[in-house]
Amino acid sequence: MKNKVPTVKGTREFYPEQMALRNWLYANMRSSAQTFGYQEWDGPFLETLDLYAAKSGEELVKEQAFVFNDRGGDQITLRPELTPSLARMVAARQGLLPRPIRWWSFGPFWRYERPQKGRSREFFQWNVDLLGVDSPAADAELAAVSATFFANVGLGPDEVRIQFNNRRLMDAELAALGLTERKREVFRLIDRRDKMPAEAWDTYATDLGVTTDQLVGLKALLADTELWRKSEECQAFVSAATALGIAPYLEYDPTVIRGLDYYTGTVFEARDREGEFRAILGGGRYDNLVGDVGGDRLPGVGFAMGDVVIGLVAQKYGKAAGLRASPTQVLVTVFKPDLLDETLKLAAELRAAGLKTEWYPEAIKLDKQLKYADAVGARFAVIVGPDELANGVVMLKDLGTRTQRAVPRAELAAAIANA
RNA sequence: GUGUCUGUGGUGGAGUGGUUGAACACGCCUGGCUGUGAACCAGGAGAACACCGGUUCAAACCCGGUCAGACACCCCA
Numbered sequence: 001m002k003n004k005v006p007t008v009k010g011t012r013e014f015y016p017e018q019m020a021l022r023n024w025l026y027a028n029m030r031s032s033a034q035t036f037g038y039q040e041w042d043g044p045f046l047e048t049l050d051l052y053a054a055k056s057g058e059e060l061v062k063e064q065a066f067v068f069n070d071r072g073g074d075q076i077t078l079r080p081e082l083t084p085s086l087a088r089m090v091a092a093r094q095g096l097l098p099r100p101i102r103w104w105s106f107g108p109f110w111r112y113e114r115p116q117k118g119r120s121r122e123f124f125q126w127n128v129d130l131l132g133v134d135s136p137a138a139d140a141e142l143a144a145v146s147a148t149f150f151a152n153v154g155l156g157p158d159e160v161r162i163q164f165n166n167r168r169l170m171d172a173e174l175a176a177l178g179l180t181e182r183k184r185e186v187f188r189l190i191d192r193r194d195k196m197p198a199e200a201w202d203t204y205a206t207d208l209g210v211t212t213d214q215l216v217g218l219k220a221l222l223a224d225t226e227l228w229r230k231s232e233e234c235q236a237f238v239s240a241a242t243a244l245g246i247a248p249y250l251e252y253d254p255t256v257i258r259g260l261d262y263y264t265g266t267v268f269e270a271r272d273r274e275g276e277f278r279a280i281l282g283g284g285r286y287d288n289l290v291g292d293v294g295g296d297r298l299p300g301v302g303f304a305m306g307d308v309v310i311g312l313v314a315q316k317y318g319k320a321a322g323l324r325a326s327p328t329q330v331l332v333t334v335f336k337p338d339l340l341d342e343t344l345k346l347a348a349e350l351r352a353a354g355l356k357t358e359w360y361p362e363a364i365k366l367d368k369q370l371k372y373a374d375a376v377g378a379r380f381a382v383i384v385g386p387d388e389l390a391n392g393v394v395m396l397k398d399l400g401t402r403t404q405r406a407v408p409r410a411e412l413a414a415a416i417a418n419a
Numbered sequence: 420g421u422g423u424c425u426g427u428g429g430u431g432g433a434g435u436g437g438u439u440g441a442a443c444a445c446g447c448c449u450g451g452c453u454g455u456g457a458a459c460c461a462g463g464a465g466a467a468c469a470c471c472g473g474u475u476c477a478a479a480c481c482c483g484g485u486c487a488g489a490c491a492c493c494c495c496a
Contacts, residue, residue: 006487063420064494081496109496114420116490125496195492259495269496282496306496335454370456385454399456 010121043085091295129302
């Protein structure tokens with residue numbers, strides 16, 4: 001290919017095949033959220049930098065946001081996440097919106113990162129949020145929405161797990177170890193527990209000023225899969241999740257801490273069990289966010305799932321197989337040029353009967369036309385030649401069973417519908 | 420921003436200095452089949468081997484630079 005103008009680094013090109021995958025994900029997100037009564041919404045793709053400056057986490061804003069000056073000189077940002085927009089929109093209608101607020105969204109986001117496996121600069125993200133309720137049961141519902149999605153796409157507990165933890169619990173435990181001073185750094189340290197070689201991790205901890213005693217305590221903490229029982233909040237969360245029927249998907253993991261600054265209580269993320277990919281989704285409770293953008297305090301809990309990793313996971317486990325790029329059910333062939341009108345009429349009749357129908361635009365050799373029908377995955381092909389025309393029938397081919405039969409023309413649509 | 424690796428027809432992918440007129444597979448085109456989709460048979464088209472420079476009698480192959488991509492770190496969906 002000569003003189004090809006390259007795409008912008010990290011952007012996505014969706015050929016029909018990829019579009020089919022994206023739409024399949026979207027359809028499952030939509031039905032999963034709607035099952036729980038969530039309403040679809042969206043915010044602007046362009047926001048001011050100020051919106052994120054307050055709360056999103058320094059790195060995400062300073063280094064990973066696409067920022068540019070518009071013609072008026074204002075600093076504009078391609079949205080890197082949705083939650084701040086949500087907080088603002090909810091705050092703006094405070095008192096008007098019936099509570100609880102159950103909202104979901106699916107749209108594009110941008111982050112200026114180095115593209116790599118499961119990570120691009122332009123991605124689609126599913127956001128689900130529940131505001132106005134401060135309870136472990138609400139947290140459990142969000143986990144249940146995500147579990148329902150997994151079940152809907154065919155990913156079971158053997159393939160993906162939702163791992164949870166609680167920041168208040170971790171705060172208390174770290175305080176008991178005398179590690180409250182550098183909480184943020186320690187959170188980061190915890191987040192990296194199983195991403196680093198053990199020795200390197202020890203060194204990292206020591207460099208942070210963690211004493212030997214504290215290190216021993218911290219390791220014990222992070223190995224304690226029963227730690228959640230010490231938290232009433234966690235117990236209530238697990239109890240509610242069990243009642244919701246998603247216990248098989250749940251797993252307690254004391255190293256799950258999440259990077260975003262605004263989480264205050266329950267945090268969770270989902271991963272494939274073999275640990276091949278990054279987190280599929282991440283979320284948690286954020287009780288101060290709406291207040292921080294100028295509204296009254298409004299507790300919330302939510303999660304976000306990017307389309308890239310879930311797409312990889314679904315494909316790895318063969319869950320996205322059989323998706324078709326073409327919607328065509330029937331291809332009407334054209335036998336020879338002077339029968340073109342006959343072909344068009346037939347196609348129009350089939351469409352009127354509700355069938356997704358394509359016609360071949362050239363009277364070339366039949367085998368070409370049938371190969372095309374095969375290539376787009378049409379189940380049926382229709383042939384009208386002089387013989388059929390003379391007898392008032394059409395030849396209906398079933399590409400799947402490789403059989404064909406003559407059908408009275410008037411009965412064609414019905415014959416296809418009943419096949 | 421840091422590091423590692425890679426860059427060959429539409430796609431995948433051999434080939435690591437001289438019979439390479441750049442293999443092979445898929446795809447595409449023509450015919451075998453002048454009314455029929457897999458397969459099969461016979462042909463055919465399609466590549467300045469990312470770009471620039473250097474080493475050499477000789478470079479897709481070695482060296483340097485540039486650009487692009489993948490992966491990992493960082494961060495995170």
